[in-house]
Amino acid sequence: MALAPNRVDYLPIIDRPVIKWPNEARVALWISPNVEHYEYLPDNKGVRNPWPRTPYPDVQQYSYRDYGNRVGFWRMLEPLDKYGIRCCVSLNLAVLEHFPEIAEAMKQRDWDYMSHGIYNTRYLYTYSEEEEREFYRDCIETLRRHTGKQLKGMLGPAISGSVNTPDLMAEAGLIYHTDWMHDDQPVPIKVRSGKLVSVPYSIELNDSSVLRDNHYEADYFAMICKAQFDQLYKEGAESGRVMCIALHPFLIGQPHRIKYLDDILGYIMSHDGVWQTTADEIAEYYISNYYDQAVAHAEKLG
């Protein structure tokens, strides 16, 4: 009897098909800024309170996030541009509608776009299957309308989901889900129909977890990002690894923090053998080259 939710076959990292990234790269590095909008007066569905500190509005917390879009985003672009990073943005799609300058800046840089829902204050927990289907139609259509791009993946809005999420994502034509923190490589996620993979995102190398939830400062964030890279780079000589750094402009874009992002990117990008890419590209490459092998290998392992 498989353990619920029975979405992932057990594949120990020491016993699975060897992954070779393009150009013999050891580490596929993707940088994921979470570009978000939190509503001033969200609808609290009673499962998770978007602003738990006070009755709405909570202008301190609302404007702290809004700072990310007004100021932090633009400061964050400086080190990203300096090192020529092409990001895969985790995007609340309504940002494209509210803040056209941000949309334009992302388009100019040819970023890839991963859905992070419509707003960071609208969670998937309470959606019926039909509502969630409509949600994917909305995400896909909104992205296409504003950027011309096809949506390929999602980090659930504020990392929320339903039990049906992987099935409905695949049904809508999405190919990757990044709510899974279980691996250093992509792995197949079992769905009713189609193919879906997890691409490793990070709640460890994530400025929100490190700085906000766990109260460290950015020098520590830089130290652990570099340590993470060193370990994965070493292991990646044998079989390719994925490294994600998750950012939030309202956090990393603070004046006292930005130099640490420069420090992290400067360190990593000084190495050969780094495939600086996006989750879209990692998912496509994995599905083309390794998905079937991985499924067959898992069956063999039993």
Added chain:
Amino acid sequence: MPAERKPGMDHQHYDWSPLSTREILRWPDQARLALCVVIVLEHMEWQPPAGSFQAANLAGGSVARPFPDYARISHRDYGHRVGIFRVLDVLDKYGIKATVAMDALTAENYPYLVRHCLDRGCEIIGHGVSVSRMITSDMSQEEEEEYINESLSALTGAIGHRPVGWLGPEYGESIRTPQLLAQAGIRYVCDWPNDEQPYPIKTPEGELFALPLMLELDDVVALAHRRVPVDRYAEMLKEGFDVMYQDGKQNGRVLGLNLHPWLIGQPFRIGFLDEALGHMMRRQGVWTATGTEIIDWYKSCHSGD
């Protein structure tokens, strides 16, 4: 029942015994310190059964979110898929045989991991059914007996013999757990982080010893609950070891180190464990041993008691 104001403990599990007045314990080959590394392989459930108890500070997923919490359960699963192999590689580097505390859901659903741990010479000990089902005094005696039996039967089926050691998920016990463990054939229990030497537990049936772990050096307690920076954690391990090594010259100590691969096995953390164990293993007089080896030795030293 509130304590009665009289000398000794306010329960019947063991006698009061300050280490400062205790007879001298010597480890094999005049070692000063026994290093026992416990690795926890435990499963966090997608939907724990109704009525099961989860510790209020249960770690995983950075923060807990409402169901379905993909991030939290998959963060935990990282240990089984990736982290465990890094941790075992570091232990191998220093010739340390691990004592693996494995829950029933892991034993039954990860046969690859069971074989792997046995092949690498680990001792496997009982660790309940899952980390989402902690033992507490809310359980009736019958429920608790059934729970312990379920855990030990699953391990017996998976490893081919009955385990003799026990660490409850989240160090959980009811007031009757030590007695029920002894009845079930357990010889040592790691739930009581109150000492730097093993000591006997009083049971009406069977023979049970406590093998204490160092709670503050537990990676979950240090890194997840107390948010100690991981470089500082490596220093804590080294500093703690240095003092115990010094103290162990007078009277032998056991450094019980409890590690969780989903946490310490993350790429950016593993190097710090390597560094700390490297510091310890450079010293002469460190006996790396499994729980059973330590308890066997301890018992042989006290057989005249």
